[in-house]
Amino acid sequence: EQRAIGRQLEQTKERFEVGLLPITDVHEAQAVYDGATVNTLENEAALDISFEALGVITGQQHFQLAGLSADFPVRPTEPADSASWVEFSQNNNFKLKVVRLAMTAAEKRANAAKAEHLPTVTASLTWSNFHDDGHFKKKKPLPRETQPYSIDDEPTVFAIRMDAPLFTGGLVSAERRKAYQQYIQTQEMHLLAQRATTQQARSQHLLVQTNAARVKARSQAITSAQSALEATEAGYDVGTRNIVDVLLTQRGLFQAKRNYANARYDYLVSMLKLRQVAGQLSPEHLANLDRWLDPGLKVNRAAAPGSS
Template sequence: MDYYSLKKIFALTTSVLLTSLNLNSEDLKDIYELALLNDPTFKAAEASLRAGKEYKVQGRAGLMPSLSVSGSTTWSEYRLEENLLDEYNSNNHSASLQQPLFRLDRWFQFKQGKSLSKSAEAEFAYQQQETMIRVATSYFNVLYAKDSLSAAKAEVDAIGRQRDQAKKRFEVGLASITEVQDTQAAYDLSIVSKISREAQLDSAKEALTAIIGMETPLLSPLSEDYSTPPPSPIERESWVKRGLANNYQLKAALLSTDAAKHNARASGSGHLPKIDIIGRVTKSTSKQGKFGGFIQNPLFGLESDNRQYAIQVSMPIFAGGAVSSSRRQAYAQYDRSKEQALIAERSVIREIRSNHFNVQTQSANVKARKQALTSANSALEATKIGYEVGTRNVVDLLQAERGLYAAQRDYAKSRYDYIISLLRLNLSVGSLSPEDLYKVSSQMD
């Protein structure tokens, strides 16, 4: 199959995929898998991981033998007053092998490379988890914006009906002009709110598009039956203990500190002797030409072979203070790295406690918002009856309607905030995995 046939098949497949995304709703699992394929931030993290793995290879290379070869060819002529007296061609070929025997600085550089590679792996693991958070946050931002827009549209329709009813009541003398003006003002404000919600939805979709690399498809809503229990275990310090052992940002910081320690020790080894085994083979050939009218060695020339084997010991005595300065600098960087690791540890503890508290708060908040929604609905029905019998005025009715739609938005937001808080708690203790997203995705309509 040629390239153009493959290109047509790929274009057709892509078209079918995009069509299916437009026709069918996509859940959180689908969006996450799209992000893994198209998110540039995640792709950059993958590239950083590949680069970080090379530190170990480069550190190991300093302990391995090094082999080099070189060669040269030279043409020479000797002339006296434009007369050629002699000419010859010489070739030189050499190979050199060097194996470190005692290089303490390179040993510590090897250990530094291992620590840096492990730190890159820990940082990538964190970036994987952070990608899940970004995807989930953008996903639920879109859902919340859609819920808010739906509530805003319903509010416009409801207040529009109240305005029309007030006008009819005014025409038959059952309502004052103030009632008409109040409903008109409320209607105008609801239109403004609807426009704002439309812009919010468009912005949320653009944020998700930037992650998945394509137009935001129709998203599956969260099931009404989704449960929001408090964190388990409820004891906060047990979560802190898990986080100190498993948080990937903290692991990366500790491994970077370990790398800085090895770098300091490598710099501290600068005054120590360095011992290498060296082997070198050199072969030279010289083909001489005319000299005094005679041809000498025209075919084979002169050949020489030279083999050298040595144990080389070198030890720096004085380098203008550069070695001592490098050692002091490396140990200062090590001290800085230790303090940065302490900052990371305290930050992790603070984040775990904060996220644990947020999950507890959001769990209770969802229940409270659900009850508030029920109460707002009951209050609206009671206000409608009161308005019909004359015990409540139109302002009361408008406030009750706005209260209902605000309660709908608040309830929807509380459920999404709970999920993000729970995911962030798992992130802070290093246990967040795609299974957590898939579990949420399984409870979508």
Template sequence: MDPRHILSCLACISLPVQALDLREAWNLLQYQGPTYLAAVHEKEAGEENRAIGKAGLLPQINASAYDNHVNGTQKKPDALGRNTEDDLHYESKGGSVQLRQAIFNKQKMAEYRQGKQQADYSVAVFDAKSQDAAVRLAGRYFDVLLAHETIDLAKAKLKAFEEQVTSTQRRFDLGDGTITDVDEATARRDLALAELIEAQDSLLVARRLLQEYLGEVPEQLATLRESFPTPPLEPSSLPDWVLKAQSDNPVLQARRYSVSAAEEEVNKAKAGHWPTLDFVLGYTSADSESVSTLNQRNDYGSVGVEMNIPLYSGGFVSARARQAVATRDQTQEEFNAAREEIISGTTREFRGVQSGEARVRALEKAVTSSEKSLDSSKKGFLAGTSTNVDILNAEELVFTARRNLFEAKLRYLLSKLRLAAAIGALGDDDIDQANTYLGPELMF
């Protein structure tokens, strides 16, 4: 991990009064997030496949030693042809060292190539999981912001409806209103209270989900700024994004490596029909190695080549090869399915960014127009052209428009992060760009 990330995390941990923003949350996730760290260890384990595959092509050196105590009898004829029996009681000690180097072994070569593919697969999987972790982190972070904003709006709505209840009750007491107005305002107030309770529950759950991902949850978070620029996408053409996704998406890259590894599994299985040729070098040293060498010490070395030719294994090799072919074909079809899924996802997020920009602008206008409508309803009520229900409906529209606008902004940012992840380009710069939209601090 980049030491700067660690220092940044330690800095934000040592300053609890500072609100945590999205970039600091990303640094914290990389430092102590259990999901992210699990992916790191998975990648480290997978990268060892490169060395494991290469090991079969390197010299194999083995040593053995023994120290035996032998007791028994030996029967043999004497000079007159009579059988004699001798007691045997001796120590047999020895050791040997052997070096074996593969000269021709198609199975070991396939394992070597497969190890490289599996290691590259692990790196691609980590890239995919890392970018997915960034998107999920942003989603959970934004869920907390949305839940907090919903509480603030629910409180404001409850306060407005409580004022309406007080106002309508006063007018009714003065004989200038109806009980229907009082009941309507009371009903809206009670619904607003229920919505506030639900929003508070949602915030509790959202904070817990963020804590699950980060390992802790801060007491302060940075929320959205008032200004919300929506620059055009670069490139602006969907086919360009789709082409980039098919080329660089880490999930598809991992699938490609998986297909290649499966192809090497086929080669490895078929190699069971091929002979192997090894260079063998050995040295043995032994005392009383056998009955015929009692009280003798033998020291000898050997050098040569060894060929093994498989003749028949009960059909195992052929069955294993057919199984590997079927698995390879399955892996290829899974790659095809993943490619179509990535294309669909890229299209969805591209449209999400484009329509998200339009939706944000439309909702900004909706907030302004709903606020004007509320003001007009209040003036109309005083003039006798609007009813109390008109005011309540206008109040409802204002708060709904404000919440929808806040949510649309968060969805726009999340779609941009997902689109970057779809083409395998989501990195620190994208996190930093999304982080520029955050500023004011939230207290919990």
């Protein structure tokens, strides 16, 4: 945009120097060019910030990326109804699963703390086998004789023990109440997570549908802006339009192209977020998206880190 308007500005200055245009046209063209320069600086700064954010995620600096192919398909969601996506999210959302598991664990802890009041019954069964044999000498009658002996014993002991926490200073009761309140807390957290997940699924579904329609509308806007520029340039050639009209219409065309690119980006991000909320975002989805990146469409970083 800045380069195209800059060329128009140079042509305007040349026409002024040969007396074909008044100085006011030069000043107006300069004002449009200055506005384009500001837009360029702002966009370059935003691009650098995005590259920095990407570096935080990947752990390395990036200076060039592949752009999204012009053939990237923009379609409405499948299934098209939001109710299906809400159902997907309630069953598969990972954050909701974590909260649900935390609630189950808290319930088990509450039941365990409640059981501390109950008596504990312990039963044991012990069986042993004892055998001994040998000889012993008789003292009488004389002469002393030896006589063999044998002992077999199989004692069995069965015991039952019951322990009851009659009084522990209130510790058991306090732990039981604490565990139960923690369980109630996780129930509320689970309910809140369910509501938030439902809201996110519906919102992201609506965004995908809206952004898909925006991409189509922005594409048509480029065609309209191109036609408007051609008509304005034709009017300028015959003297019915001035250079400012041409520059403003030209800037409108570049704005339409930016809006189209932003709409495609918004659609892509909203689709990824919808799949994430629904618990359906997988490495296969990212690999499929990577195939739509065109190395020929280079996105270069505006400035290297540390440069001024």
